[in-house]
Amino acid sequence: MKFIESRTFTAARAWGALDIANMNGITVRLHWADKPYEWHVNDGEEVFVVVDGQVRMDYRENGQTHSVVMSAGDIFFASSGAEHVAHPMGEARMLVIEKEGSV
Structure with missing residues (x-):
């Protein structure tokens, strides 16, 4: 089990x-x-959810x-x-x- 307070998560670099x-x-x-990020095409489907910010x-x-x-x-x-x-x-x-290893 995990509980994650997403609003407090930061990373050392953008897109960490x-x-x-x-x-x-x-x-x-x-x-x-x-x-x-950069323009890209995933090799599978992706669901992208904004949890904080815009x-x-x-x-x-x-x-x-x-x-x-x-x-x-x-x-x-x-x-x-989809690009x-x-x-x-x-x-x-x-x-x-997304699929493991996807860009």
């Missing part, structure tokens, strides 16, 4: 993570960041770039092959659920 669980090859990780999620669909500002409680689902990048607006904490 706390591994919470690995369930049959699916990882659940808590990330802390204050800088953007994140601007940019994604490309049909050759067009879209942006959504996410707040605590908001969820982004990236299907396999996207997260931009924290200040400090933010995110729960990411």
Whole structure:
């Protein structure tokens, strides 16, 4: 059993993570960041949940770039092959659920 106070989690660098669980090859990780990630495509599906702060999620669909500002409680689902990048607006904490070893 684990109890994690996500609002107090920080990392030594942006996108540092706390591994919470690995369930049959699916990882659940808590990330802390204050800088953007990079444009990427996961090799599987990803569930991205903002648990603290705000994140601007940019994604490309049909050759067009879209942006959504996410707040605590908001969820982004990236299907396999979806190009996207997260931009924290200040400090933010995110729960990411994805295939083990995914980018």
